[in-house]
Structure formats: structure tokens, C-alpha cells
Amino acid sequence: MLFPTGENGSPSDIGTRILLFTGKGGVGKTTCAAATAQRAARNGKKTLILSSDPAHSLADALDQELGPEAQAIEERLFAQEVDLYYSMKKYWGNMRELMLTVFRWQGVDQIAAEEMAALPGMNEGSVLLWLEQALREDDYDLIVVDSAPTGETLTLLTLPQVTQWWLAKAFPFQKFAFKSLGFGVRKTTGIPLDKGYEELEVIFEKLERIQDVLATPATTSIRLVMNPEKMVIEEARRAYTYLQLYGYAVDSVIVNRVLPEEQVPENSFFEGYVTSQRKYLEQIRQSFSPLPILEVPHLGEEVFGAERLERIAEAMYDNTDPTAVLHDEPTFQVREKGDDGYMLEIRLPFVEDESVDVRHRGDQLVVQVANQRRNYILPNFLSYFSLTEHTLEEGWLRVHFASEEA
Incomplete structure (x- = not known):
């Protein structure tokens, strides 16, 4: 090795x-x-x-x-x-x-x-x-x-x-x-x-x-x-x-x-x-x-x-060590959901569920948090899937995508 x-x-x-x-x-x-x-x-x-x-x-x-x-x-x-x-x-x-x-x-x-x-x-x-x-x-x-x-x-x-x-x-x-x-x-x-x-x-x-x-x-x-x-x-x-x-x-x-x-x-x-x-x-x-x-x-x-x-x-x-790990938590990840699609997870700390609106537009995911709008670029393959639902749990926005056939 x-x-x-x-x-x-x-x-x-x-x-x-x-x-x-x-x-x-x-x-x-x-x-x-x-x-x-x-x-x-x-x-x-x-x-x-x-x-x-x-x-x-x-x-x-x-x-x-x-x-x-x-x-x-x-x-x-x-x-x-x-x-x-x-x-x-x-x-x-x-x-x-x-x-x-x-x-x-x-x-x-x-x-x-x-x-x-x-x-x-x-x-x-x-x-x-x-x-x-x-x-x-x-x-x-x-x-x-x-x-x-x-x-x-x-x-x-x-x-x-x-x-x-x-x-x-x-x-x-x-x-x-x-x-x-x-x-x-x-x-x-x-x-x-x-x-x-x-x-x-x-x-x-x-x-x-x-x-x-x-x-x-x-x-x-x-x-x-x-x-x-x-x-x-x-x-x-x-x-x-x-x-x-x-x-x-x-x-x-x-x-x-x-x-x-x-x-x-x-x-x-x-x-x-x-x-x-x-x-x-x-x-x-x-x-x-x-x-x-x-x-x-x-x-x-x-x-x-x-x-x-x-x-x-x-x-x-400034006075920070340039070799330090400045952030050690993933903020964006995609998980497979069996045969019926994928789940996109986005880190959104300090956000309440009722203040989040999520929309899928082409290769972008538009997330409205209160009066602030955030646009996330999606992996190209997700353009073949449709957004079905989203949830907010423990600081993670979880967006579910399913194939059009499903």
C-alpha cells in the first residue's frame, strides 16, 4: 500500500x-x-x-x-x-x-x-x-x-x-x-x-x-x-x-x-x-x-x-491558520431512494419549516427562505425527474425527486 x-x-x-x-x-x-x-x-x-x-x-x-x-x-x-x-x-x-x-x-x-x-x-x-x-x-x-x-x-x-x-x-x-x-x-x-x-x-x-x-x-x-x-x-x-x-x-x-x-x-x-x-x-x-x-x-x-x-x-x-480546515460539514448531497428517485439534501440551519418554499425550474432548484431567495444548480441528470415533496428536519432541507413514470 x-x-x-x-x-x-x-x-x-x-x-x-x-x-x-x-x-x-x-x-x-x-x-x-x-x-x-x-x-x-x-x-x-x-x-x-x-x-x-x-x-x-x-x-x-x-x-x-x-x-x-x-x-x-x-x-x-x-x-x-x-x-x-x-x-x-x-x-x-x-x-x-x-x-x-x-x-x-x-x-x-x-x-x-x-x-x-x-x-x-x-x-x-x-x-x-x-x-x-x-x-x-x-x-x-x-x-x-x-x-x-x-x-x-x-x-x-x-x-x-x-x-x-x-x-x-x-x-x-x-x-x-x-x-x-x-x-x-x-x-x-x-x-x-x-x-x-x-x-x-x-x-x-x-x-x-x-x-x-x-x-x-x-x-x-x-x-x-x-x-x-x-x-x-x-x-x-x-x-x-x-x-x-x-x-x-x-x-x-x-x-x-x-x-x-x-x-x-x-x-x-x-x-x-x-x-x-x-x-x-x-x-x-x-x-x-x-x-x-x-x-x-x-x-x-x-x-x-x-x-x-x-x-x-x-x-x-488575517490571524487564521491557512492550513486549518475552515469548514468540515457537507452542505449539499444527493442520495438514491431505491428505484423511485433521489433525495437532495441541503444544509439550512436556523430555518423554520413554514418559511421555506421550494420550486424546480430546469437545472435549478429555487429555495425561498422568508424574504430571501437562493438558487441551487442541480446535477444534470435530475432534469429527468420531478420534484414531489420537501421536508425540513434538523437543519436539513430534504427535497424528493421521482421519475416522471413513477
């Missing part, structure tokens, strides 16, 4: 905390991730920050050149920009040869085969494999993952299932027959197909194990970064729904680039922006309560380098 397990078979406390930052592209998640890592390192935690964003803006945020392997930035702080092809060349050469050979057999030309030799989602997978290595070596107190934009993050977190499906489609023959064939090919041509298949199997085993660690709330927390803007909030709400649905722990929401109202003169160019910002901040509080909402003011300048990152961290965490 790569990781120690508890009594129920799940990974136990492995001594390393993981924080994963995600959000729509351009919201400043790299800045928030870098500021968190720097603050933790200066608080005495040996910290690694991994960038999985293909745009690789982590080097810009830290104002230092970075490479595909971890390197020291300052005392106790290390950083790495994961590169897919570097990772494949260093660790998975046999797997690459396997993929190239299979595609050549299928008549794919050389250039296309080179590009296709990287499995779908393998860029995200490379991050997980570097993360698995860091955890196995048990060398860090904290690992911060500066994730790709939201959609790619969901790909990363569901990668083991996706790649297993893809492998079955790419190699639709028996494993043992393939390995025997690969051994014969290696003896005659020198191409290590059987070794490549073994590498693939090891990769998938590692991906499955690291997924268990990411789904352990005591070890891993996801932090959603957003700006007070309509489209950004919508994407964050959808991401939050699916992260909760897949069982990943979101412990806070970070609202970045909040324009301080007291610094905006009346009748200025930014007055309209401040007005809309106030409305969107209230929407964020309503949509993500009871998660902690961490506001980060706009500094009025580009954020890069240690001094400006320190200012971001100070605003984001």
Missing part, C-alpha cells in the same frame, strides 16, 4: 495537508494559492505548491523562474510547474512507446500519434502522480495545488474512472493476451509493449489511491476562488454542486479583487461597478452559506512577488 489506511480501509492521517484551489480562469486563483503557500511556509510549515494550469502563471505570481521539478523559493517553500511531456519522458517512457505503437498499428501518422500518445486527461493526471509521489515520500507538511480552471479540475478529480474507460476502448483485447503479445514484440523488435502496459496499470492504481486521499476531508480541502461577477458566480455555484456531489470537501469561498467601497469617490468611473459588486457579494453569501467567505481587496496593482503576496494572505486569512 502506498498510504496507510484506517480501520474502515480509507486513508488515515498521512501527516500532510492538501489544499486545492480552483475557479474560473482569470479570477486570481494562482495568486490566492501562492499567497497561501507562502504564508504557510513563513508560519513554519514545509510547503510545496504544484501548478496544474497549462497557462503556468505560478512563476509570474512568485516572480521566479520555475521548472518541471520542485525547487526552493525561500525557506520551507518549494514550487513546481508540472509539465506533461517532461513527466512522460522521465517516468513513463515505456507507456509512451506502447501508445505510439498501438496508434501506428491503427494507421495514424507519426505526428498525430505523438500528440495522441498522451492519454486524455493525462496533464491533470501528471499533477496527481506528482502529488502521490510527494505524499509517499512524506516530505511536506502542506501541498497546495494551483489547479487548472474549474472544468479541468472536475476532470482531474474524476480522472481514474475516465481513464479506465478510455483504456478499455483503446485496448479492446484481453490483458494477458496483450502482455503476452507485448513480450513477443519486445523480443523481436525491442519495443517494450508489455512493460508499457504494466506502467499503465501502476499509474491507474496510483490515481485511484490519490483520489481516496483527495476525498478525505481531514486531509484535503478545496477552496473556490471567484470574483464578484455574474458569470463567475454561476460557474462557481455549478462547480460547488458537482464537488459536493462527488464527495469532495469545499471548506471556503475566496472572493478576490473586491474593490473597497470607501476608496471609491462618489460619481467616479467605478461607482456603478461598486453598486453591482455589492449585489453580487450578497448573492455569494446567500449561495454558499454557511461556508466561510474570505474577501480579498483589489490592491490596485498587479500582484506578483513576495511582498504583494503577503498582503493578499494577510487580507485573506
